[in-house]
Amino acid sequence: xxxxxxxxxxxxxxxxxxxxxxxxxxxxxxxxxxxxxxxxxxxxxxxxxxxxxxxxxxxxxxxxxxxxxxxxxxxxxxxxxxxxxxxxxxxxxxxxxxxxxxxxxxxxxxxxxxxxxxxxxxxxxxxxxxxxxxxxxxxxxxxxxxxxxxxxxxxxxxxxxxxxxxxxxxxxxxxxxxxxxxxxxxxxxxxxxxxxxxxxxxxxxxxxxxxxxxxxxxxxxxxxxxxxxxxxxxxxxxxxxxxxxxxxxxxxxxxxxxxxxxxxxxxxxxxxxxxxxxxxxxxxxxxxxxxxxxxxxxxxxxxxxxxxxxxxxxxxxxxxxxxxxxxxxxxxxxxxxxxxxxxxxxxxxxxxxxxxxxxxxxxxxxxxxxxxxxxxxxxxxxxxxxxxxxxxxxxxxxxxxxxxxxxxxxxxxxxxxxxxxxxxxxxxxxxxxxxxxxxxxxxxxxxxxxxxxxxxxxxxxxxxxxxxxxxxxxxxxxxxxxxxxxxxxxx
Numbered sequence: 001x002x003x004x005x006x007x008x009x010x011x012x013x014x015x016x017x018x019x020x021x022x023x024x025x026x027x028x029x030x031x032x033x034x035x036x037x038x039x040x041x042x043x044x045x046x047x048x049x050x051x052x053x054x055x056x057x058x059x060x061x062x063x064x065x066x067x068x069x070x071x072x073x074x075x076x077x078x079x080x081x082x083x084x085x086x087x088x089x090x091x092x093x094x095x096x097x098x099x100x101x102x103x104x105x106x107x108x109x110x111x112x113x114x115x116x117x118x119x120x121x122x123x124x125x126x127x128x129x130x131x132x133x134x135x136x137x138x139x140x141x142x143x144x145x146x147x148x149x150x151x152x153x154x155x156x157x158x159x160x161x162x163x164x165x166x167x168x169x170x171x172x173x174x175x176x177x178x179x180x181x182x183x184x185x186x187x188x189x190x191x192x193x194x195x196x197x198x199x200x201x202x203x204x205x206x207x208x209x210x211x212x213x214x215x216x217x218x219x220x221x222x223x224x225x226x227x228x229x230x231x232x233x234x235x236x237x238x239x240x241x242x243x244x245x246x247x248x249x250x251x252x253x254x255x256x257x258x259x260x261x262x263x264x265x266x267x268x269x270x271x272x273x274x275x276x277x278x279x280x281x282x283x284x285x286x287x288x289x290x291x292x293x294x295x296x297x298x299x300x301x302x303x304x305x306x307x308x309x310x311x312x313x314x315x316x317x318x319x320x321x322x323x324x325x326x327x328x329x330x331x332x333x334x335x336x337x338x339x340x341x342x343x344x345x346x347x348x349x350x351x352x353x354x355x356x357x358x359x360x361x362x363x364x365x366x367x368x369x370x371x372x373x374x375x376x377x378x379x380x381x382x383x384x385x386x387x388x389x390x391x392x393x394x395x396x397x398x399x400x401x402x403x404x405x406x407x408x409x410x411x412x413x414x415x416x417x418x419x420x421x422x423x424x425x426x427x428x429x430x431x432x433x434x435x436x437x438x439x440x441x442x443x444x445x446x447x448x449x450x451x452x453x454x455x456x457x458x459x460x461x462x463x464x465x466x467x468x469x470x471x472x473x474x475x476x477x478x479x480x481x482x483x484x485x486x487x488x489x490x491x
Contacts (some may be wrong), residue, residue, distance in 0.1 A: 001176060001177040001179045001250065002177075002179060003179035003181075003253075004178075004179065005181055005353060006021060008020065008028065008183070009029065012072045014121065014122070014125050017187060018458060019120065020183070021179075021183045022183075022190075023186055023190065024118075024192070025186060028191075031079075031156035031157070032072065033163075034156065034159055034161070035163060036052070036079070036083070036086075039086055039159060041089050041097075044089060045085060045089035045298065047088075047297075048082050051085060055456045060074075067317040070458045080152075080388045083159075087156070088323060091155075101155070104161070104333050108161075111197065112154060115150045116140045116150055117150075119147075119149035119153060120135060120145040128194045164248050165247075165248060168250075170329060171250065172250070176355075177249075178251070179250065179251040179252075179253065180245050180253070182252045183220030184206065184259050198229055199225055199226050199229040199237055200223040200225060200232045200475060201224050202225060205221055205266045206259075206266075209307055213226075216272065217275070218272065219449075225238070229367060231284065241286060242292050246292055246293070246295075246296040246298050250299070251292075251299040251300075251430075252300055253301045254289070254301065256303055257302030257312065257316065258304065258307070258312055259310070260280060260302075261280060261312055261315070262277045265277070286319040289321065291319070299322060301323075301324065302316050303324055304323050305324060305326060307331050310462070312473065317345065322346060322347055323347070324341070324346060324347050324352075325340075326348075326349055326352060326355075331391045338399070338401075339419070341426055342423065344428065346429060347432060348436070349433070350416070350437060353446055354448050355444075356410065357436055357443075359412050360441075362412040364385060366444070367381055369444070369447060383490050395419075404418040404421050413440055417438075420480075421480060421481070424482075425487065430438070431485065435461075435468065438474040439471060
C-alpha cells in the first residue's frame, strides 16, 4: 500500500490554511498536486510551453526547490499561471475534450457549483459569511464572479479527477492499494459548509479532551455535523464524501472514528475544558460504511486513537472496520509494560502525522518543543520526562526479552529497528512505515494545537526519493521488514 494525507482542496490565497485536515471540501481534489506534464493541452498551447521554459520562471522554481519549507502560496501562484493559460487554450476552440468536460460536469454537478463558489470567493475576497445575502444563502448568479475564474476551477477539477483516477488504476495494475484519508471535518469558510450549512452546527467547534499524548486537549477549528439534520437528508452529504474517496481508494482511513458515535464539541467562545459530547446514530453510520465499502471492495480503517469509549472497538469489529495499533500511543498508555501485540485486524505503525518522529520521541525533543510552545508547563514537562524514562526502560526490557534487541544495542536507531521487527513479525494485517523515521528525522511535520507558532504541513522531506532509495539504513531496514512480513504471512 501507499498511504497519503488527505488530497482535498485547501485555501492558499485569501485565506491561508495548508492543513489537509481543514479542506474546503471533502468531495473534490486539490489542484495543487496536478502534474502539468501530463495535461493533454500542454502539447497544443505554445504560451504555456514558453512560460514553463522561461528563465524567470525556472529561476523562481529553483529558488522554491531550495527552500526547506513548501511555500504553498508562491508555488500555487506559479502553477495557476500555467493552468490559467492551459484553461484559455482549452476553451478557445471546440474539441472532443470539451465534450468530455461537458459530460463530466453533467455527471458531477457539484463541480460547476464549486467552481462558481471559488470564483465568487475570489471576486469578493471575504469569507462567505460576509457575502451579500443572496450569495451567502447559496444563490450565485452569472454576474457574481469572473467567468475566467469559473472556467479555471471547472477545468482544474476535471484534470484532478482524471489524474487521481489514473493514479488509482496504475496502483491497481501493480497490486498496490492506495490508502486515502477521509478527514472528520471541513473548513468553516469552505464550500461544503456554505452549500450544506443546514447539516452543520455553526456555533461550535470539534476537538478532543485531554489524553495521554495531548494533555491540554485539542480544538480542531471546524463545525460538527448535526446528528438529526444529516439523518433527515438521508445522510446524502456523508455518503457523497465517502463515495468521492472510495472511487479511487484501495484502503480508506476514517479519521477520528469515534465521531461515528460522538464528537467532542466546544461551544463558540469557550475553552476546551468546557466541551460537551454530541451523539450520533452510530448503527446507521456503520450501515452506510458497510454498504459503501462492500460495493467498492475497499478496506476501511478507523482511527481509534485518543479517548476511545469502551463500546467503539467492539462496534468496529462487528462491522468489519480495521483498527490502529500505534506504538507511541501504546507506550504512553502503559509506560512500564512494553508493547501489547497488535491484533490481526489492525494497521500497525510507530507513530502518526500528529506525533513526533521516533528519534525525536526517544530523545524527548517533543517535550522540549511543547515546553517551548507553552503546551506544557514546567511541572508537566518534568512529569513527561519521568514518564519517558519509564517508557524507555520498559521498552528496552520488553524488546530484549522478546529477542529483538541485544543488551549492547542502546541507540535510538537500534530500538527503532527492533520495534519495526516486532511489528513486522506480528499478526497485524498491515504495517505502515514512516520513511522519515528510517533516516532518523527529528523535525515534526505537525504539532497539534499550534498554528502560526510552528510551520505545520510545510516541511519538506530532507532527502529526495532518488536519494533515500540509495541509503543503506533505509534499504536494509525495509528489506528486514519485508522478510519478517512474509514469514508472518506464511505462518
